[in-house]
Amino acid sequence: DSGVTQTPKHLITATGQRVTLRCSPRSGDLSVYWYQQSLDQGLQFLIQYYNGEERAKGNILERFSAQQFPDLHSELNLSSLELGDSALYFCASSVGPGENSPLHFGNGTRLTVT
Amino acid sequence: GNSVTQMEGPVTLSEEAFLTINCTYTATGYPSLFWYVQYPGEGLQLLLKATKADDKGSNKGFEATYRKETTSFHLEKGSVQVSDSAVYFCALSDRMNYGGSQGNLIFGKGTKLSVKP
Numbered sequence: 001d002s003g004v005t006q007t008p009k010h011l012i013t014a015t016g017q018r019v020t021l022r023c024s025p026r027s028g029d030l031s032v033y034w035y036q037q038s039l040d041q042g043l044q045f046l047i048q049y050y051n052g053e054e055r056a057k058g059n060i061l062e063r064f065s066a067q068q069f070p071d072l073h074s075e076l077n078l079s080s081l082e083l084g085d086s087a088l089y090f091c092a093s094s095v096g097p098g099e100n101s102p103l104h105f106g107n108g109t110r111l112t113v114t
Numbered sequence: 115g116n117s118v119t120q121m122e123g124p125v126t127l128s129e130e131a132f133l134t135i136n137c138t139y140t141a142t143g144y145p146s147l148f149w150y151v152q153y154p155g156e157g158l159q160l161l162l163k164a165t166k167a168d169d170k171g172s173n174k175g176f177e178a179t180y181r182k183e184t185t186s187f188h189l190e191k192g193s194v195q196v197s198d199s200a201v202y203f204c205a206l207s208d209r210m211n212y213g214g215s216q217g218n219l220i221f222g223k224g225t226k227l228s229v230k231p
Contacts, residue, residue: 002157033218043158043203043221056218090157100146100165103219105157 003027004106006091012112018079021109025072025093031055032074033094033103034066038087049074050097081113116141120204120222127194127229135189135225137178137204145206147171147180147187148219152201161189161202194229201226 003026013019025032034046036059045058049068060066063081068074078085088108094101121136139147146165150158162171167182176191187204205219 002159004157035221042223045218045220048218058218092157102160102163103158105150105159107155107157 002104002106004091004093004104006089006106006109008109009107010110010112012114013081014114015081015083017081017113018077019081019111021076021078021089021091021111023074023076023091023093023106025074025091026104029093029095029104030072031094031097031101032068032072033092034060034074034076035090035092036087037090037108043090046076048097055097078111083113086111086113116145116206116220118204118206118220118222120202120225122223123201123226125225125227127227129196129229129231130193131229133189133191133194133198133227135202135204135227137187137189137222139185139187139204139206141185141206144182147178148205148207149176149178149187149189150203150205150221152203152224154200158203194227196229196231199227199229 005024007022031050033048036044046060047066048056052068063079066076090108092103092105117140148163149161151161152158162173164171164180170179178187178189201224203224204222
């Protein structure tokens with residue numbers, strides 16, 4: 001058990017809808033990362049937060065947004081969903097913002113858009 | 115931009131066989147290199163890492179050496195077990211535009227390993 005909790009485990013929704021994925025980092029970790037895993041693109045980095053502030057942005061679509069709250073949990077909001085957004089979304093956390101802090105991954109949220 | 119290329123799978127081996135999974139990278143500067151493993155239904159777990167050239171990372175019988183001259187970080191294990199069946203990801207640490215380190219990783223596409231008894 002990595003200590004990173006993601007909810008829900010599965011989500012099925014229709015095109016055009018909006019969903020929110022939630023992540024609770026490991027106790028003591030200040031940095032949260034969101035990744036999207038799909039068969040064709042592999043694991044793509046979306047966005048990173050450190051102690052409530054956005055730190056790095058990857059291939060995140062404008063329809064997607066995220067935030068990290070004062071209690072350090074994070075939410076990833078996906079709107080105007082398309083079929084191509086179906087994927088496994090992982091949250092990871094680490095103690096610090098830099099590369100010397102190993103990432104600990106949650107078990108992911110599987111999103112299916114129909 | 116920075117990228118990681120790893121051998122495509124799936125790789126199927128018999129128990130006790132020797133394992134090599136190739137990984138090469140393209141990066142500016144000197145990133146840290148990682149191998150992560152993903153067991154079915156789970157998130158990724160750090161297997162090993164190396165932070166500078168010629169470093170050897172090792173864990174649970176797996177090892178990989180950071181080769182700057184060949185920009186490679188191949189994963190090896192001398193004798194695989196059925197419990198090693200998983201997807202293995204090679205990754206490197208990304209760098210901010212101004213050269214500072216950051217925590218997010220760039221992953222290869224993963225190599226699925228199946229070990230038969």
